[in-house]
């Protein structure tokens with residue numbers, strides 16, 4: 475039976491013995507749309523957005539859920555997130571363009587990035603976005619000048635590194651002092667940044683932002699993060715008379731990729747963070763600020779599966795069986811970047827026992843192009859439809875054209891219907907920007 479802990483919750487096995495998601499037979503989807511294919515369950519996406527509102531809304535009125543669009547950014551996703559009444563964060567001009575194409579209300583957009591270009595700053599200002607999350611001294615100067623040139627004042631948050639280490643992979647830790655992101659609290663640069671922001675005539679500082687990392691299971695790191703932020707908030711009030719109205723603690727709530735993962739729930743995350751902010755405000759005798767969280771993975775991750783076609787099965791007797799699919803590191807970089815673990819199953823043999831221990835690899839010219847190491851699936855054959863669950867976050871978002879491989883299509887399924895939200899690239903698309911040698 476499909477493990478509903480890691481598949482979208484509408485997943486089931488149908489009468490044909492196939493995996494079904496959102497009322498659609500996955501084998502039929504593979505036939506109709508081709509592979510590799512990202513299949514997002516629309517209801518699962520909406521349910522996660524609603525779970526965030528339910529969890530935080532039950533505990534406080536002073537909150538805002540900001541979808542971190544880097545997890546999965548496209549115009550349809552921006553539309554969906556807007557319909558679910560979330561705000562959105564963007565980290566580049568491209569993500570901003572996707573949000574605006576999805577008619578996302580600009581005043582609910584937060585613009586991140588440790589090296590925003592002049593063009594990105596101007597695009598954000600001209601779109602009338604709600605907040606820039608200021609990350610460097612250079613950005614303070616550039617943003618002040620660009621806002622002044624437009625005769626406007628821009629709302630901002632200041633990004634700091636709180637020096638908190640969560641229990642996650644080194645590459646996705648961001649809150650430590652030694653980080654390319656934000657202003658250090660420990661070395662005084664955050665203090666100096668706040669001073670400069672408050673002095674900038676065309677910038678209005680509303681609060682503080684920090685993000686400690688991603689795929690976090692142990693919630694205590696958030697409590698420590700909030701404690702550290704309140705020490706700074708207290709200092710800024712004392713030194714500058716600044717009343718901090720917003721505390722944005724970033725994203726990072728972990729999800730289950732394999733049955734043995736034990737993530738915390740959204741409700742537990744809400745509990746810890748809402749209480750930490752309340753306690754911090756009480757301890758430092760400041761008004762309770764609005765709490766912002768920026769979930770990406772925990773909204774999009776479990777809502778999608780990637781669908782592949784098996785091309786070759788290489789048995790090395792006594793050693794290993796390699797099952798090669800028609801995608802790989804061009805559509806899922808996470809196993810190579812972070813040693814991430816995934817599960818796999820054959821959608822056309824969903825009812826057959828998973829008897830064979832195999833390693834699922836991609837088609838790229840790298841030995842490291844391993845999608846799932848040592849996983850049990852039904853006996854594989856060329857033509858089988860292989861699915862990896864939990865690929866909704868940082869899957870398509872990190873897709874690339876290595877080996878001139880066109881990027882997959884993305885579809886949204888629900889109530890037995892499927893709808894393309896990102897078209898499949900073609901070889902022509904890959905060639906489109908290429909030019910011949912000069913004559």
Ligand SMILES: Cc1ncc(COP(=O)(O)O)c(C=O)c1O
Nearest residue numbers: 542685688725726768769770771
């Ligand atoms: C500033 C910021 N906010 C939010 C997120 C989202 O994190 P996650 O997808 O783990 O929730 C990230 C991820 O890197 C981030 O850098």
